[in-house]
Amino acid sequence: MKARFYFGLAVGFTCLMGALALLIGHGSVLAINGFSDNQELPLPLTAPIANSGVSFTVRGLEPSVRVDRQGTVYVSSIRGVPGGVDLHRYNAAADGQPGLGGTYPFKYEGQPDNCGIFNAQQGGCANNHLDPLGLGLGGGDVDIAVNYPSRGVPNLALVSLTLAPGITGTHSIDQGDTFSTPNPVVALIPGDDRQWIDGINALNVYLNYHDVPTFNIEVQRSNDGGETYLNGFAEAIDPQTFPAAGGVPASNSANVAGQIKVDRSSCPSRGNLYQIFVAPDSVSENLSGGALRSVYVGVSTDVKMGLPVFTFTDFKVFPGPAGAQKQGAENLFPALAVDDFGFVYAVWSDNSKILFSSSSDQGTTWTTPIQLNSGTTIGNANVFPWVAADGNGHVGVVWFGDDRPGNSNDRGKLEPGHPASQRAACTSGTSCMQGWAQWNVYYAESVNGHDATPFFFQSVISDHVIHRGTLSTGGLGGGADRSLADLFQVAFDPRHFANVAFSDDHKVNSGVGPDNGPDNPTTLRLIRANFTHQLTATAGSVVTTGSCAGSPPPPPLGAEKITGGGQIPSQKPGLSANFGFVAKNDPPNASLSYHDDGATGGRIDVHSSNITVPTVTFSGNCATFKGSAKLNQQPGYNYNVNACDGDPGAGQDTFFISVSGPNFSYSNTGLITSGNIQIHQQ
Template sequence: MRVRTCFGFALGLVCLTGAFMFTCYRRSVYAQPQFSPNQELPLPLTAGQLPVQFIVRGLEPSNRTDSQGTIYVTSIRGVPGGVDLHRWSPLVDPAPNSDGTLPFVYLGQPDGCGIFASGCDLVGVAEGGGDVDIAVNVPGLASSVPNLALVSLTLAPGVTSTHSSDRGQSFSQPNPVAALIPGDDRQWIDGIDSQTVYLSYHDAATFNIEVQRSNDGGNTYVDGFGEAIDAQTFPAVGGVPATNTANVAGPIRVDRTNCPSRNNLYQVFVGPDNAQENLTGQTFRSVYVGSSTDVNLGLPVFTFTDHKIFTGPMGSSGENLFPALDVDGFGNVYAVWSDNSTIYFSSSTDQGSTWSTAVPVNQGVTVGKANVFPWIAADANGHAVVVWFGADRAGNSNNTSVMEPCAAGSTTCMTDWANWNVYLAETTNGHDAAPVFVQSVASDHVIHRGTISTGGLGGGANRNLGDYFQVSLDPQHRANIAFSDDHKLSPLTVSGHTGIDDPQARRLIRANFTRQLQAIPGIVTTGVCAATTVAPGSKISGKGMLPAAATFGFIAKSTPLNGALQYQDGGASLKARSSNGIDSLTFSGRCGTFTGNAKINDQPGYRFRIQACDNTDSGTGQDTFSIDFAGPNGFAYHRDGTITDGNIKLQSQ
């Protein structure tokens, strides 16, 4: 039986005592220098105020490019060392170097220096360093500078959040309790408009994927709530009981287009194909997406409907390591994942409801070899860029005997280890049934030798490169790639092990960066928006206030059955929200009644029953709302009345 593994909270700390190659699929291009020389983003060797110092690493770089062309790269040191941030902006930083490399500026540790640090502005009790992600917004009326949001992870208390309104020169005081649920894993964020940011993360207790909204640029995430795994899918991928396989969550993405699909949310994840496979610890052979189209209602809650993208054969697995997803400039959605050998790609032109037949992305010399850690960025109309790590030999990336053959005691056997490079494949017709990809090598040297672990904290293979790396696109449709690299020896040598081919020598682990010097031809920036779909059935939704200042927000829909609730009664010191959707919904006249499980003050084990009535279009002073909770030790709660603020809306389709 397979035991669930946490893939986030990626790493703890370590203590002290060119030439370009091109292959094409279904068309050819001229070979030409396409990328800037790879450049290392420098960091100090050691840090910390403990009795021993910690080796600083630049792992799992997240990278975003805002609408003004400013590039941000952040990487983790490991808990509790926090994260590091680098920036290059065409508006405020020096011009690119003559070889195309960029003079990045180091901006320190935005999630704080931790309790052991001194002499810094942002000292906190539980700064991150386990996982990191960033998001960029667009300029707003109050500022001409796009907002930059950042989250990092410590398992307890959880997600730390902060943001910057001056291109990373300064950040808000880190908020170590950004997640509503304590005990979190693998958080992701994405932004839209000038101040809206969405956060997704695993609830470590159930392994549902929680989603929260921030309306203040990513300082707090209290303005909206949803669960990306719906009630119908949860038995196949949920983490109850704890011996289930559960799921691995990729990034959350928001539709930032000017199409009718704008504001839609998409959460990609992989898991078993059905409930029986989940209960018996089978592999992550199915790829799913949770789509939220009711986030546009402006309610404090929203729902997701899950769709299956792909199912592999029994025994295969799509978590090598994260699946990834993005949305182009016309609302088309693209997903990528790896089975450890093939990078797969699929697209949706109807807001995630249906998906094209999956096609292989990797070509030429990479076919049949180990290929892991895919990521994707999309823009324009059908333009998508996929990156991944590819090895020069066949075999599973975790297999030591294949990737790291070595005689006992050898100090030179790394010469026989697998060599890894960064690959990129690009398409300008990604939403077609048979997209055409052009593949190239983005790294100008071997970035790593040996195994690459895809097992997260439970893996036994090498984790020097962390669990992922990212690509972003600039306003000119050029790819910016940041990745971890350990091809150099660390100056902090291990006695007796100083050779470059010695497997026991200490490696220097740093984030590296390269960028496309020009966009490929054929990128289309006009076209038709992705199709919109209207779900059948009826739904009732609303938000408002009862007498004595109890507030609520809810949505409940019949097809498929799903819903969400958020409720707060300050006088009773009660905060409640639904857990795993709803399990019944009935309509009578202008009223809807629905039930489900709830968490009260973050504690599970409660039931709720709602009756809401849409008595008039205006709502306030006419619509009615009734709520009941029941729970452990005879707990009971009831409130009802005519709402004093807000509106309840019944819709039939």
């Protein structure tokens, strides 16, 4: 059976003795292909554990980049658990004008997640700002998001990962200068992997992550800028798709999730949520450990109702070729973006081709994928794609590409000098790496991305070779070089220019060592986040007028939906139980959230689970729906709900729920005391 890949905690660290030394950033010689000089974002060489005499080597990996509507640029990167994450900020008014070659004078903003399991004597959570010596609670993965208020400084949200307890969340309302006290339990379900976030409006932030027990993609909403994520819940893999993409049983191939994206356009599609993931093409392939060869996008439109729960419907973008080898479409994360007119774009890699598809009807149907990379990159290894979009059809895609044919994981072809069967780099020799594959950063830009035949202009935007050898796309299960981890990102600024942050290990870490020469694989490399930004347009003028993306097809004739949110009396007199739900019958789908602090035997928290297809039936103004549930974050339970729309809501509508499972039974019913239940004829 094929092993499931985990990415969130795949970045380890090396313990080293020694003093802390600061690294001075550099700018390369010349701007390249319309982009600024590449610049290294400085970090300490090592991070001592307080009062221990032991230090960890500091790395800048998997950088996330965002630019808010005021033009402030944020770059975050990870050190590895429990080293925490780092943040750099550039704001022209506060930090000064660009230097020679267009480089930005970034301000180092410290470790926003530094809640310090080792730094209690340095202030712990209260001292999480500008404290490079402490070790953060997270650091396995990081993502950031900016909000879009009508006025004022945009909120900046940040999430960082450690497997247990889970995801740490924090946010800043002053451009990264200070952050809220990190909240280490923002995920409703403990035991999480590879989280992503995206923002809309002044303070709404959406979080997605894998829950390890089922490997569904959990989605939560924050209404407070990312301090908590308690205001909305869904699972992005719908019950019809889960058998082909889910992680039950645990031997399944399951899926790899990309970043969640929210539509921020002014079109009717505004507020839609989109979740891209890759998975096997069928139930049988998932059960037999097949390749993650097909690309899916989950779409939520009822999220815009603002209820405590919402649903996703999944659509297959691309069924990869049968018999796909290696990781299929998982090389690494698939990526997705939405432009300012509601058009949606997806990119992924089969390890050689960067593939691109678009949707003009809110994620329901997709164009036949095209190979985006061109020229000398064709046939070589091309991995780690990421995409940004704005305007009307303006799309930018970045990826890592090397200089020769061969899979990015193939040591025999990309790291010659040892037998292919050895599956390990040569371990000695000062010239060993001179014949290895050389990697650069590529950028392709289009101003007609949703046309039937979009045109992309491709360029190299790294002004030096950033890495030599293999690049693993296998997460913890990979046998190739993981020095650059799993991803890097691109974001557009208000001028429609690309901002790119990527990891780089081309330099020797001579301040820590060992230093056995620049071409010796036993030499310790300096791994840092690098940054470059676009200075001139490369693909033509960006279109900022035109028509919105089209609407999805209407629901089938006779389809019905019921929604609700509010309170009923708790089992304990004087308390209330909270509920929220969405249920529809064609195809059957339901999302449920229920919480009763006064339940006999102790508080209960119930969430639906898409591991089985729910049954949903309607009768007059009532609906009954049943399905699988998680009770207090544990799977293996079932729920049964009956809800009636009595209009106008409180005092008329009724709600009944029962929950059962191993050695457990609960039921409650009553007229709702607040909120509303509503039948929708579709």
